[in-house]
Amino acid sequence: MARDAYLEKAGCDIRYNCPLTSTFGCTCVAEKAIFPRNFTAAVKAAKECEDALVLGGISNTLILNPPKEVICMRELKGIIEGGADLYVMSGESLNGAARWARMRALSGMEQLGGIPGTVGGALAGNSGCYGRQMSDITLYADVVKDGRVERIYAKDLNFSYRSCSVPGVILGVMLRLTPSDGDRIEENMRVWQAMRAATQPGRPSLGCTFKKCGEVSCAYYIEKAGYKGYAIQGAQVSEKHAGFIVNTGTATAANYYDLAEKVRTGVEKFCGITPEYEINIIK
Numbered sequence: 001m002a003r004d005a006y007l008e009k010a011g012c013d014i015r016y017n018c019p020l021t022s023t024f025g026c027t028c029v030a031e032k033a034i035f036p037r038n039f040t041a042a043v044k045a046a047k048e049c050e051d052a053l054v055l056g057g058i059s060n061t062l063i064l065n066p067p068k069e070v071i072c073m074r075e076l077k078g079i080i081e082g083g084a085d086l087y088v089m090s091g092e093s094l095n096g097a098a099r100w101a102r103m104r105a106l107s108g109m110e111q112l113g114g115i116p117g118t119v120g121g122a123l124a125g126n127s128g129c130y131g132r133q134m135s136d137i138t139l140y141a142d143v144v145k146d147g148r149v150e151r152i153y154a155k156d157l158n159f160s161y162r163s164c165s166v167p168g169v170i171l172g173v174m175l176r177l178t179p180s181d182g183d184r185i186e187e188n189m190r191v192w193q194a195m196r197a198a199t200q201p202g203r204p205s206l207g208c209t210f211k212k213c214g215e216v217s218c219a220y221y222i223e224k225a226g227y228k229g230y231a232i233q234g235a236q237v238s239e240k241h242a243g244f245i246v247n248t249g250t251a252t253a254a255n256y257y258d259l260a261e262k263v264r265t266g267v268e269k270f271c272g273i274t275p276e277y278e279i280n281i282i283k
């Protein structure tokens with residue numbers, strides 16, 4: 001309890017038996033959830049709770065069994081502007097950062113704006129869409145590693161497709177954008193957003209369940225193996241985009257996982273390729 005009081009004094013909210021709801025719409029309860037509300041509080045939380053699970057917007061994480069302690073970064077918000085560079089706190093929403101960039105006529109985030117979740121979560125998974133990913137605009141990240149704050153430059157983050165080797169808790173990310181025409185940025189954002197709405201399911205999901213298989217969307221193989229529309233309880237392979245598992249109303253995390261495993265092994269059997277999870281699974 002002394003540690004909790006110390007963290008609260010530093011600027012953390014501590015919530016006990018805290019419900020954590022993902023964008024898939026299912027909720028688990030963490031015994032203790034720590035919400036840092038400023039940079040110093042986040043540093044202290046990361047140092048004090050080294051074994052805690054770190055979460056952003058929970059838009060890409062399936063929690064089957066919550067660990068005792070989680071650090072929820074989504075209240076660590078703020079953007080500091082310096083010319084074409086934006087320093088974004090890790091809990092800021094990716095969409096919020098993209099809107100901010102648009103207001104300043106800074107180009108580089110147009111395709112990323114529609115991706116749910118936080119900037120920290122996006123960096124951790126090198127999120128991207130329509131040919132643009134976080135690695136294209138990241139200069140460096142400030143991270144708590146082995147109890148110390150370290151600045152890690154892009155070349156040392158080992159970015160690859162939907163992957164990045166972040167060695168600790170991300171506090172903030174420096175993004176390098178390009179001055180451009182605000183109206184053109186707005187128009188491009190509108191086009192990407194419309195494409196997203198036209199191709200992705202409207203129901204709750206965690207985004208694409210599996211990574212691309214080479215250059216081919218895993219949705220192609222899932223459909224080929226006959227799983228489009230297949231359901232386990234309230235979890236269903238989307239009829240609109242087979243890469244997504246959606247919640248039709250009452251799905252649990254276990255339903256999602258059972259269905260994802262069924263699809264994974266089915267695609268392996270029928271198509272001879274093994275899909276790799278894009279989502280993070282906490283067992």
Ligand SMILES: Cc1cc2nc3c(=O)[nH]c(=O)nc-3n(C[C@H](O)[C@H](O)[C@H](O)COP(=O)(O)OP(=O)(O)OC[C@H]3O[C@@H](n4cnc5c(N)ncnc54)[C@H](O)[C@@H]3O)c2cc1C
Pocket residue numbers: 023053054055056057058059060061073090114115116117118119120121122123124125126127128129166168169170171200205206207208280
């Ligand atoms: C409808 C929908 C559409 C989507 N479309 C796309 C898309 O087009 N492209 C794409 O790439 N993704 C997409 N996603 C997936 C998801 O939105 C992104 O991966 C997003 O960037 C995850 O951010 P988050 O904050 O929700 O991360 P979370 O799910 O909370 O966490 C993801 C991972 O990052 C780690 N993490 C989070 N914050 C931190 C931190 N501060 N420090 C260290 N580690 C951290 C977590 O431990 C976890 O391993 C989509 C999801 C949905 C629901």
